[in-house]
Amino acid sequence: MPSNGDRPLLLFFTTSRSGPARRMESLLAHLARKERARLRVSLVDADEAPELAEKLKISEIPTVVLIKDRRPVARLEGRASEPQIQRMIAPYLSNPGHEPVAA
Secondary structure: OOOHHHOOEEEEEEOOOOHHHHHHHHHHHHHHHHOOOOOEEEEEEOOOOHHHHHHOOOOOOOEEEEEEOOEEEEEEEOOOOHHHHHHHHHHHOOOOOOOOOOO
């Protein structure tokens, strides 16, 4: 099983005043439970962490940013559906129960 450092991190940028972000919170909570062995999910209030929002060039709330190997590798800006988020993260998730195939 991968360590926490091996799992990609999905940052969910929100603010307390964003209705679309509030509506996505339950979707992200469900995704965090469903993919807990392969993905970490963290909610970030852009008003409380403006430096991180600026560093990742967050210009729209809500935004989800996928971090892999300490670098942003994918993002979705605006309200997103679970299928959209799944398509974005799928290429970066390990396949549990399957060992990597040696070349």
